[in-house]
Amino acid sequence: MRIDRATRCMTLATLVAAWGAGCSDSGGGEDAGADESLRDTDGGADADADAREDGTAPDIVVPDDGGGEADGTGPRTCDELVLYPTIHAMGLHINAPPAGTTGTAVRYREIAAGAWTEGHPLAAVTGGRLKGSLLWLAPATEYEVEVDARDAGGAVLATYACSAATDPLRPPTAVERTLHVQAGAAAGGDGSETAPFAAIQDGVNAAGPGDQVLVHPGIYRETVEFPRSGEPGRFIQVLGQDGAIVDGSDAEIERVGFPWVTDAADPLVSSAPFTGTPGYLARDGRRFYRYNDLAGLRAGLGDDDVPIDEGWVVQGGTIWTRSLDCPCGHVYHVPVHEEAFYLSQVEYVWVEGFEIRYFGSGDYGKAFYLRDASHCVIRRNHIHGLPSGVIVLAREGTVADRNLIEENWIADPPVAEWPWDAVKGTSHENSAINIGGGAGNLVRYNRIENVFNGVYTGDWDAQLDETLAFETDVYENVMRTIGDDGLEPEGANVNVRFWRNACDYVHSGLSLAPITVGPVWIVRNRFTHYTGTGFKVSLDSSGPCFLYHNTCWTDIADQNGMDVSGPYTNMVFRNNIIRGTRYAYEDSSYTIVGVDMDHDDWYTTRTDGGPHFKWNNVRYDTMAEWCAATGLECHGTEADPGLIDPPALLFGLGGGSANIDAAVPLPGINAAFAGAAPDRGYLELGEGEPSW
Missing domain, CATH: 2.60.40.10 (Immunoglobulins)
Known part of the structure; x- marks a missing residue:
């Protein structure tokens, strides 16, 4: 009114x-403030390297305010x-x-x-x-x-x-009845503790609003579909106890393998009869590269003729592999199911606590597929060995609203370690979490590693559809070893908010390519060790975007702090720290207008005497020259960021940093600060770092 x-x-x-x-x-x-943040200052580079190597799922501890x-x-x-x-x-x-x-x-x-x-x-x-x-x-x-x-x-x-x-921290639900599921149980069970169901699907089929399906330890080789919805305050819950595993692969192939025959023309190539057409295959628990065709496999060339030493392809009723050692010495996980949990046109369903692995009998394997599903909770699942963790999708006037995706661990090694050109545009290009649904979906407190893309919002094929990813929050997720983009909004993205995410060892931290409506909010995130750029902008992105209090840092040789790959407009930069090793900012080929940059710290470590900035293909040796010519960053600085210990993944401000008390006040963004003024970067001085 x-x-x-x-x-x-x-x-x-x-x-x-x-x-x-x-x-x-x-x-x-x-x-x-710190009360809702994932805070832990323990660990460092060595601890992270160990975790990346052994693939151990983290113990995710989140606030419960x-x-x-x-x-x-x-x-x-x-x-x-x-x-x-x-x-x-x-x-x-x-x-x-x-x-x-x-x-x-x-x-x-x-x-x-x-x-x-x-x-x-x-x-x-x-x-x-x-x-x-x-x-x-x-x-x-x-x-x-x-x-x-x-x-x-x-x-x-x-x-x-x-x-x-506002909504409660987590939706309340009653538990009125518990149904039990135990792998290997006798047929004909009624779901009681003494006569459990043998399959998760049987428990779900029997469940109604307010029921909890308790899945006991064991391996369950099935796709679970939900025939009915829960109700507000009376979810249908499916909870996995420790050791409850949903596995989409062929048990017999996993047990006995393939009858490999070595190719007479090339000892690295072997084949076996096979009638399936999977889109995904894992070897010894790790994703195995899928060649485009047999010719590529024989040549050891992946997509775009990028050298790939090992992999597989199915062609003409035969599975072929290229292996540097005998293929008979490996275990193969061949999916016969496309997704683990399929939630189609249902509401108030809650799934928690499972290990989910080896799905992808077609090209789009996934752990959770929420198709026109709303008010669902997906939490604390250990997801690996499949292309995508969670997909929320709505199409043609349907809705997929207000789903909560939290505290999951999602990994697909070694896809992020393969050459970028061998993955981009192929079936290997997937996102850990994809929000292509409707309004009010939340993605928080997840751990994502060794995937090609982290969290995606919107739809490349429906860039003007404002109903997709409308009012979406993505916050306090931690990612590492990402092959392409850590955060990737595309399309309308009306009031999509990214805050307090940490993305380390990425190609690009954030991609805005393009935003067509907006606004998009990028506030207090960190993007580090990038091989591409901290902020990726391109494709005539025109919807308003606010980039406030982010920290971008790389020490990759000859790498820009921010590298522009296409025209963009209507973006505001404030209180960011951007650090590169070549240009602090480079735009070589485009005419950029309608961009507002000020009060940021742009720093480069280059020592060759080259210019620090290139704007609209004009070089500027210093920020003062850049300001005089363009009116940009007239209150910015070129100071060493003064961070605590970047090699140990500590990107907060160290004592004496020039960025302490150097930020401009922003209503609605940084009113709570400790010193004389807000600090630049993603943390206030003394705040703990998010960590794995």
Whole structure:
């Protein structure tokens, strides 16, 4: 509803958004603090290397702060203002602001609280609409929100007000009955503890709202489909005890292998009769490279003629392998199922606690396929030996809303260790988690390693569909050894928020290529040891993107801090640290306009006397020259970031860093700081590092 200025509890200074860029130099609110972060300063480079080698699933410990006691309201509409709450954030939407609006002032507070908190101004998106986000909210808490629409002179044209409650940290559910499943149990069981079902599917078929299917240790070779939904507060739960394994592979091939015959023309090549057509194969528990054809296998050439020493292909009723030793000495995991859990057009289903491995009988193997499924929970699963961990998908007017994907470990070694050109554009190119569904999906506290892409949001083939990945939160995930992009939003991505993620040993930390609507929020993330770029921008990305308080660091030789691979516009950079070894920033071939960069630290270690910046193919030796010519980074610095110990994966600020107290205040982003002013980078001084 609209409220009169006289009834306002607080007067705020006008925050005038740069309408053409769809964003402002400032923005506000309460910082997250350490209570909801994955914090652990133990370990370092040696510990990480050991973990990467042995593939041990981490013990994921996450905060359990329940927040308030309010019931989540879901989306709320008050005349022109629409609020869309999640657990720690809330989207704001005004689809028809008054004519002449050039900026907004946002304020919010907990219901019945005294003081208001200043929020980040809304961004202008296509169609003259305004959209924005509140961050760092408490779960299960009701907030009231007010938004002023203002003209270029600061006059208030309209004021909107509404309230909504955030969701609880985790959805509540009752357990009214427990059904038991035990691998190898006698047929005809009734699900009791003394006569358990033998298959997970049998337990799921018998389950209804409020039932818990308890799966005992054992190997279950099946795909599980859900014939019915649970209800709010009465989920259908499928819980795996320690040692409960869902395996999609052929047990006989795993046990006895193939009858390999060595090729007469090449001792590295062997073959065996085989009638299947799997899209995936693992050897000794690790993904085995699939050649494009037999000619490539014989030549030892993968995609784009990249040398690949070992792999396989199925052709003409025969499986062929190229192996540097006798293929008979290996164990082969050949999928006969495409996915482990298939959730199609169901709601309120909860799956937790399984080891899931070796799926991919076709080209898109996955552990979880949520097809038009909503309000589901996927948590604490150990997923490996398959192309994709979790896919959430909605198509043609269907919905896949408000699913929670948390605390899973997802790995597919050694796909991220193969040459990039041998993987890109092939069946090996997959994401650990893919959110191509509807609104309010959350991805948090996951551990992802040795996959090609980390978390993907949107849809390359439906780039203007605003319903896909609408109001999505991706936060506090830790990734390492990523073959391409750690975070990859593509398409509309309206109010998609990435915060406090750590992506180490990646090709590109973040890809914005393209964002068509937005806004997208990239706040307090770290992207390190990249071989490509910390921020990847390209393909005429035009939706507003806010890149605040991120740390990008690489020590790869001759590597730019930020490397531009295509035109982009409508992005705001503030309070970031970007460190490379060649150019700090390079754009060699494009004309870039509508980008707002300031108050960042751009640093390069180059010592050859070369320029530090290249903008629109013009070289600048220093930031001062860059500022004078373009108006960019006139309050930025070129200081050594002064980080604690990057080789040990400690990227917080060390004592004496030039980035301490050097950040510009941003309403809604960095109000909680310890010193005289906020610090640049992804952590405030003294905050603990997220770690594996």
